[in-house]
Amino acid sequence: MSTLDISSDPRDTGLDERALARRLADLWQTPRGIIGTLSSVDHKIIGRRYIVTAFFFLLLGGVLALAIRIQLAKPENRFLAPDLYNQVFTVHGANMMFLFAVPVMEAFAVYLVPLMIGTRNIAFPRLNAFSYWIYLPGGITLWVAFALDMGPDVGWFAYVPLSGPQYGAGKRADIWAQMITFTEVSALAVAVELVVTIFKQRAPGMSLDKIPLFVWSMLVTSFLIIMAMPAIMVASTTLILDRLVGTHFYNPAEGGDVLLWQHLFWFFGHPEVYIIFLPAVGMVSTIVSTFARRPIFGYLPLVLALFATGILAFGLWVHHMFVVGLPRVGESFFTASSMAIAVPNGIQIFCWLATLWDGRPVFKTPLLFVIAFIITFVIGGLTGVMVASVPLDTQVHDTYFVVAHFHYVLVGGAVFPLLGAVYYWYPKIIGRMMSERLGRWVAGLVFVGFNLTFFPMHILGLIGMPRRVYTYGPEMNWGSINLFVSLSAAILAAGFLLFFVDAIRSAFSGEPAPENPWNAPTLEWATSSPPPSYNFERIPVVSSSDPLWETPETLPVATGLRTDRRELLLTSLSEANPQARESSPRDSIWPFLAAIATTVMLISSIFSAWAVVWGSVPIAVTLIAWFWPKGTPEDAA
Amino acid sequence: MRPRLKALLGAACALPGASCVGWQSTLSPQGPHAESLLRLIFAFAIVCALVWILVVAMLAGALMRRRRISREPLASRPREERRLGMLVGAATAATVVVITGLTVLSFVATRGLEASHDDALKLRMRGYQWWWEVTYLDPRPDRIFLTANEIHVPIGRPVEIELSAADVIHSFWVPSLAGKKDLIPGRDNAITFTATRPGVYRGQCAEFCGLQHAHMAFLVIAEPPEAFDGWRRAQLTDASAQTTSEEERGRGVFTQKACAACHTVRGTSASGSLGPDLTHVASRRYIAAGLLESTRGSFAAWIADPETLKPGSNMPNVPLTSDDLRDVSAFMASLK
Amino acid sequence: MRQRIALDVSELPMHGLEGASPTWWGTFAFMLLEGTGFALVIAMYLYLLDLAPQWPIGAEPPRLGPGTALTVILIASLVPNLFISRWARERNMRKVRFGIVIMSLLGIAPLIPRAFEFSALNTSWDSNAYGSILWTMLGLHTTHIVTDVADTIVLAVLMFTRHGTNLRRLGDVQDNALYWNFVVLTWLPLYICIYWIPRL
């Protein structure tokens, strides 16, 4: 093959660090200007955008949550009319699940996984850019539709026939279904990138038993996404076909079935909540190991627990459908599988406790959040075991008991570790420390506010308050508990507000962060904060699962990569032996344009089915332009 | 219920001003199903609370332990590792045991609810967007009658209700008597329960069904068998004759105006079946699916402006003069 | 942190084939993704079949003609697909160029019988659930063929440009061949569901 002959030696072996840094910076830097930012493929820039956008949607979703609590604060309240209330709670649910929870976990992976496995960029970086540019219009569509009184009003899981052609008037349910398409395409894209990055671009020597636990959890999560998202894609597509083209998938009169929707949705639905939870497990393992000042206890059981949770997640979706009248024997099987998934969770909790037991805990903010997580999530897990029992579920299904349960496992189980992870990785991402003092206040307020808000909901559920009611009569005696819950929600809101204040303030006036403020063992702390565009001057070589604790002063590295084209190291799957010096594609505007074409096609296909046909032409054009080789050095092989 | 459970129940409801012994509450069971479910809930709750306390205790212990020596993170201490391994293994084994125990407990409870009864009182509940149509079935067709939003059941005798949805998915749930069961369009579900103590128990639709999901309640009135038979005989009769001239005029307004197109009052020419059967509406405790108590004032308020009281309801605002309104509400109140 | 040279990788190739190329793994991931999608659509078909009193609902089973013709073409196309993959591994550019043109034609060929298949289904997508699931399965697989054929055609054009003579392109040809096997593989269960199960 013809190799490009460059006068000076292109390799980085002979260069001293400063010269190498300058040359790599010119190579990997994202150009300035509007076009530059739109065509950036740097996983750190895209990761940061993802995180900021997701947290913005969290803020919006939180405002809706407060609106719900104000409406339910007293009986016969007239703060929200029923139609608006239905839109508010549906958009709150859909936004939190599809626009915040899954994207923010993937965002952290997009940013951190390449750094933690010691490579310079994520695999398929342009696909990564495309995934963000598809995710953003998805969010905008949902919120603009909500602002236009077109927000979906059928609940976040849009049961047919209420969301079907006859009872879902107007375009509201179509907006829901199309928003699903946007967010699922972006989630699937990121999942594929993460799998390939973790399989092929690990630092030499990082064999399977040396992969950081957060990377393991993201690998299992990515496989969950790849296997679960198609179910919701099939479901939302068949729903739109029923609504716009007149197919009969969910029409009981013409051979369709209403429960088919529930099976399809929950086959995705339950893995979805584990897609949100498993990354949090990875975060907790990382934080516990760092702040207990010792390697995680039970590395292998934790990894096996991840796999067990992932596999079992596909085997228990029917526990969402215990009251629809399925045959008893089917339900018993799903009781057993739903109970069984508590065992891997138990193993994870016990390994963390063992790590803390044997370590010397340093009570920084991330650890406070982990402690809050353990206390809260265990309650959520145990109420989960309660609702896994069929007879018990017939009393508490679709009541505020279940609302309490899933907030405990989602907010307690995923958002607490997420807040801890923000405090933990904020210095690496932004380059400045967040304030410990505010951190403690945030942890305290959020923990107390959360429990005061959501624990009474268990009682509300048991004394008969169903889900999704926009009001209730004074004769129901729910008024006082609801008022108490609404007031405590203010504390929780204050906690989150303080968190946002701390995050924004620290970005400007936080004290500058050293390379490894927490003296953590994983590779992302081996580079500057924030890391340069090329992450590492030279790809590190790994010989232990806690590299920075193994060799605290010096970092073994590999040389030989070229500096005249963007190169990173491909290694084998199990032993991570170097295989090739693969190139990493440069910036390109085409993913952004392809995302625009896809957005136009998806939104106009709500209004006319033919839009799918003429809409696919610009998509094909932009995709061809995206893949067409540009003759840059990266293309040489 | 065992005194200890009652105490715990009191404790659990110690929140400010909350009264748990409501008429629509899982915690105040009035039938065998609900009682066995409450026992199950308490069993699970106690076990889970113990597990939680244990975990939090271990966490506190792990955090509060005095450390003797500080050492490098990677210093390997095989003896401690093995000891910890044993501890975690034991804890996992304990978890498996607890989980299996709870699963078995659940299966036992399920079988308890399964027993079917042949002498059950047979009803059919059909869920409409935002009210309940109740049909009392009987082998003799002329003893089948329709009512709405209210079920009378004899105490001690099992009741089997066929559940069918007319539009979207609803869910039949009377927490004081039994767990919920969904009404699914295109499928026939059934639920069986028995009331042991006379009383009025409230149920509510538990599956989101649109604009007025919040106001889709119904009542189950458990009464001694004699009272039940009396009520049933009364329901079979045609509408009672009107006594005052006001009620007579009201009957005229009812049959001439749009009311007759949607509602049936047996004994008059009104025989529309799009809305609830009003033949004995005044004998019901609530109207508009648990929204207003059935007094003459409520009738007038509801007929005058249903869209304000229950926005989105399929009952239209029928324009009536004030005399018509007064007469119709008198007529309604007379339909005992 | 100070760096200590522990490894020199300058002798490694600039692009690996098959197991050593990220696009190869990416193709597998997308195949897993779309495979799950097809599996779910087939599960939907069997679910609706199990629910229906008689299957097919209100229609005659589909005519076998076009569907079988398409299946024959697809299976036949596997043979050249095998050769092109081997030629790409052997880096034989001339044969690969010839092969990619053949594969483009063999990608377009099945679209002809497929056009007749829709009318051979003897039902419309809006007549009942049976018609809906049949048209959806056929529509999904048609999209599958069309997208892969477009990919093959673009690759064929690429092979004749200056970017063609490049190991990376041979890797792409191999990935494309791998994906075409998947397109044919997903058609077999669909073929059985659409044409033979109604005749049981």
Place this chain on the structure above:
Amino acid sequence: MGELHRHPQVIRFAAKLRGLTLVGVLAASSALAQSDPGAQLSASTSFSALDEIGAGNVQRLTGGPVFATGRFGGQAGAPSAAGDLVYIETGFPNAIFALELAQASPSVAWSYAPEPDGRARGLSCCGRTEFGPVLSGAKLYANTLDGRTVALDRRSGNKFWETKLADLSNGETLASPPVVADGKVLVGNAGDEFGARGWIAALDAESGRILWRQFSTGPDAEIGIGPSFSPFDPRDRGTDRGVATWPPSAWQHGGGSVSGRIIYDPELRLVFHGTGRAAPWDAQERPGANRWTSGLFARDPETGQARWFVAFGARDPYARGGVAQDVLLDAPWKGSARKLLLHPDGNGFLYVVDRVSGEMLAADPFTHTDASPEPAGPGAVAGPVPSPDENVVVRDICPAWSGATGAGSPAFSPRTGLLYLPVSRLCMDFEPRHASYLAGTPFIGANIKVKPPKDGTSGALVAWDVQARKAAWSMNEPFPLAGGVLATAGDLVLYGTLDGMIKARDARDGKLLWSFAATDGIIAQPATFNSSNGHQYLAVMTGLGGGFGIAERNMLDPLDQSAGLGLAAALSRLPTLRERSATLYLFRLP
């Protein structure tokens, strides 16, 4: 006095009618005209004793359209002749014409237009649309769609009396001809599809005063059930079963219209009439046996008191028990001579009933049907018939709601012993729906798509051997046979088809001997009579309408497969009309 009309219609055939006078003898020509009381028994058999036109010379028949009524719409009534006049009554607006065929070109002796109420047109749904006229003595009796029975002077067209019987606001109409029985005029109502409660009324032939009116549902007093009522089936001997077998007050809009044929048997002094299907068609809305719908009553003409009742098809879950044309027959049955009544039902079964006691003797399918004969022949106890679930489509129900046979009358030829049945072989997809009763508006409660059977043709002429209880032969027809069949002593079987063909077949083996293409569909029964010059004439009225012709008449759009209760799409291949008005065709041997 209806105003006299002069109609400018030019009659191409007129030139041939030289010196034609009509001989009064109308030996049992049309099924509907009972001018000659003596031939009462054989009137319902639609058999004509005239044999001048026979199997041998029918090929040489000549003739064509002689008189166009100028009234657009379905023409189900056959012409009836008496003296030297031929009488015709059109569909809505029910104009009556008396034609003199004696002169060179037939002229209108007189005509009568009853100016009917427009609302009735909306209530004329999908059953029979025959109104008369019926000749008896000097009078001519006829019904009108908007519920009036009128008596005219046969010669001058002057009106003797007119009685309003049906109440349009309840959805009641009249859709069947009156029957003169022993000085009384018997009239039955129509309106099952509108929830109208069925009744039969008797008017005094002289004054038109209503003598009695008995209903098909409700308490015994309103049905005429008293001490003299002794049904053969013991279960029907309870009290007020017309109320007990219905959910409370559902009988008030329970259907059971009397729009089938009413027959008077002077020997037994009994009136036999069928009762139509129960309303609504969704059987789940009307649990119970729904007495006295979909059955047959025998009544005393004087007081209307019911003598016995027999039910055909329990609960009628697919609404096929509509109109039926019964045939009275005295024939040997299992050795002993019995007085029989043959009832070809819409569910595809031919029931043979002993018309003295009401005992069910046989129930055999004369076409492919999935119904159960219930009661399955004598003695079988029928289990509860499962009614289909609401809001779920049940597919391929054969025969469809329009019935295996319906408005068209069968014919029985004593010479061959065969009963010639006009059969419709349509099938349907049926989805029961909730129906809310609103007086004067439809009360059907079903979505229906009708389609031809998977194997072959939509219609047939079945020759049924009554004694052997099986079909002797059966000739397929491209479209359902909606009109009646006429059998003649000349061993001919004559009928008209929806696509306008008048056909004559050999009564023995069914071979097609002669056919004539008219310019419009035919839903009326052919009639034959002797003219004054002693020649036998064959008269046929064209004018597509009624249930099967509704698509053409109301310009329905077959794109909506439920249009015309499914019949628009099922018969969309019918040739479009060329002739716009109901026309009389006359044929004779040259």
Place this chain on the structure above:
Amino acid sequence: MRLVVVMPFAMLALAGCQREERSLRLDPPVEAGLDEVRVMSNGIGGAPPKVYVALGRPYENNAFDLDQGKRLYDWFGCTGCHAHGGGNTGPAFLDGWWQYGADPVSIFVSIRDGRTAGMPAFGRYLTTEQIWQLTGYVQTIGAYSAKTAAPSRNDEMQSRPSENRAPATLGALQPPSR
């Protein structure tokens, strides 16, 4: 470049508001005003009520009202005479050849006062708003181009392409041969 992204959403904004609004309650005076239809002497066409025009012809383009119209069409037995637009004893709506024309005033008067050709008067059984909802819906049955707010199919037997899949009449359109 941002403009390209903003454009579809702006267009969505204008159309969305009016089409998706759920106006659940009509003030009695407005409802009374909506009843004042001034119809021509032959019962065909005429001036819509002033309130109807002032409200911006509400019942023609609002998804919720059209959906309620479809529910009322099924509830009050219109399918008995008009089937699903193909007609039975009553005329067909699908073919676009309407005896009294397709403008809202004619349809409103047909429903409220009935017609001599056989249409019963529903004025007694329906409120004015319900009649306007029915009027808006009936207009969409045979429409040649589907309104964005047109209702979709019902969960019942499939009889014709639903209103949002216009043109419903695919075949060539011949005038009736009356």
